Amino acid sequence: MAEKEKISQTISRELLNMIEVGKFPPGSKLPTEMELAAHFGVSRIPIREALSVLRAAGVISSRQGGGSYVEERAATFLLHQIRIENDDKEVIKHLFEMRKILEPEAAYLAALRRTPEQLEQMEQALKWLEREFTDEEKMGTEADIEFHRSIILATQNPIMIHMIESLSALYERALKITLEPNLVLKQRRKAALKEHQDILLAIKMEEPELAKIQSVIHLKNAEKKLSLLF
Amino acid sequence: MAEKEKISQTISRELLNMIEVGKFPPGSKLPTEMELAAHFGVSRIPIREALSVLRAAGVISSRQGGGSYVEERAATFLLHQIRIENDDKEVIKHLFEMRKILEPEAAYLAALRRTPEQLEQMEQALKWLEREFTDEEKMGTEADIEFHRSIILATQNPIMIHMIESLSALYERALKITLEPNLVLKQRRKAALKEHQDILLAIKMEEPELAKIQSVIHLKNAEKKLSLLF
DNA sequence: TAATTTTATTTGTAATACAAAATTAATTTT
DNA sequence: AAAATTAATTTTGTATTACAAATAAAATTA
Structure with a gap:
């Protein structure tokens, strides 16, 4: 019953962590979806799912043709992801x-x-x-x-x-x-x-x-x- | 400057509204992604994006092979989506x-x-x-x-x-x-x-x-x- | 009937392709 | 040369098709 985690979940957690740690500071541009896909060794699909979660949480914002940027006031964490x-x-x-x-x-x-x-x-x-x-x-x-x-x-x-x-x-x-x-x-x-x-x-x-x-x-x-x- | 809305955003809003209105009561099963895609006249992609937003917000949960279900205690709304x-x-x-x-x-x-x-x-x-x-x-x-x-x-x-x-x-x-x-x-x-x-x-x-x-x-x-x- | 196996359904991921918007580079104009 | 315009490139958004993996339903067997 190991509750297998989705790839997109893993990635959104990883990305969030990188943002929190300061690897991608507020206002900075995230790598492109292609680059992230290459980095994590997956297709664009789970990358996009992960990004959409962060977007919904207000951590990043994306513009078509522009890229994805870390919000200036990125929420410190996703409440749903807190594990007690x-x-x-x-x-x-x-x-x-x-x-x-x-x-x-x-x-x-x-x-x-x-x-x-x-x-x-x-x-x-x-x-x-x-x-x-x-x-x-x-x-x-x-x-x-x-x-x-x-x-x-x-x-x-x-x-x-x-x-x-x-x-x-x-x-x-x-x-x-x-x-x-x-x-x-x-x-x-x-x-x-x-x-x-x-x-x-x-x-x-x-x-x-x-x-x-x-x-x-x-x-x-x-x-x-x-x-x-x- | 009409801030064109993404299809996935429109759909997540629509779905959320349907849930709030009681079209999909808590605990009920949502239509499959294929059905939703057909209903909205789009591909699975924006449907999945919309669902992932609702999932991140804790409104629904999905199981591979099972389907997507409205959470028993669906959050009443997404704060980010409130427009004043x-x-x-x-x-x-x-x-x-x-x-x-x-x-x-x-x-x-x-x-x-x-x-x-x-x-x-x-x-x-x-x-x-x-x-x-x-x-x-x-x-x-x-x-x-x-x-x-x-x-x-x-x-x-x-x-x-x-x-x-x-x-x-x-x-x-x-x-x-x-x-x-x-x-x-x-x-x-x-x-x-x-x-x-x-x-x-x-x-x-x-x-x-x-x-x-x-x-x-x-x-x-x-x-x-x-x-x-x- | 109960348990097991098989089949069908449905989400998760992949690969490719193109549209649309934005950025950058190049070009033209002043 | 500087500014404005245009063209080329980059990058996200969406579509299509395909298959893997997990679940649920149906059929089979004991």
Whole structure:
């Protein structure tokens, strides 16, 4: 199950790395597709696929007849390409830092704007989480993510939604890693569930400030739990 | 200067729209590349380019021999593809909402962690902004962005950095639109400059809370200015 | 019925060719 | 000689055809 990688993926990763390392500094011209193809020993096809990924990520831009150039403000990395390893505590810390910034505000906005349908969606997610928590085996990470996701959706801010969505894959993996070895969790399950219920209640009552506070509390407790790991 | 669009771009936009509209719901299988090619009346090449963009954005996933499927949690849109039109006030509002959430926290973190080099970078950007402001003609949008960007970089959080970078193109355009017709700005220039200096000073003194407050003040004033437009 | 093999489908890559845009070199004009 | 125009070259964008490799569907066999 070695998940064989596509050639174009390998190449886009390689090229991105070269750009990050400074082999192709911002503003510089990349080699032509033919040259890259020769260099990597492949045809133009996977080269073009790789370049199109970098283009979509805003790392390079190409002009027909001109060539491909590294963008002046090349995004530092493709979020989809971040791989969290078990020992990769830095990424998890940074991710949690962003959660502490985004989620309380999202809860605030959700309390302001949520539609009845969105409230229903949150309640469904919470019920799912409750079911998962009664089962000793399950961790409920998916339900957890779905709950937080439903709150984000209720903010009605497409940019906020996009940011969280682009983080979700990363978030999911980070959550699994942090929850997996955590035996303390079982004792904290009821407390965690209560925290989720409190957030939802505040959103239901349309109390933005309260929702924000409940979210802060939840994240603070989650962080305590997290700090035991590191 | 009509900026002719590539076929693959047109198609990726079309496909994305179809997905958003529900023509291809999450989890469903897309038509084969051959079918798509026939449908759009092009060869497989631009189809593959379009699909690779959607793949990079996490909207779809493909398996050799299997086909392409819409991801269960397809990102709602590609940030790079958002076009802000002059009458597109909604996007600008949402963008500003995100700035209010992210930037004060970024200033906080920057005050905590900035290296001397990063402080230097911020000061350079501020000087640039001062020069631009003395010139009646120039608006200083680029310098403005560079200043805020230098603060973000000093947070040392790669996820934060990535988020802002991915927003920067959008931000730049929004800023130009909001500043362009604003004649009041000239009177507010000194005030705005002072606000920037205050933020930098707090970061220089390594006073996180103060930096956050100064950032909030700055954004509050900017929002007042903005509210005149809408 | 269940497991295995075969067949067909579909994406991934290759090679070649040409169109279209941009860059560079050459030419002409002033 | 300098500037403008034109021509030639380079380079990306798209098309066509072909085949490899992985998956999914169908047929076969136990």
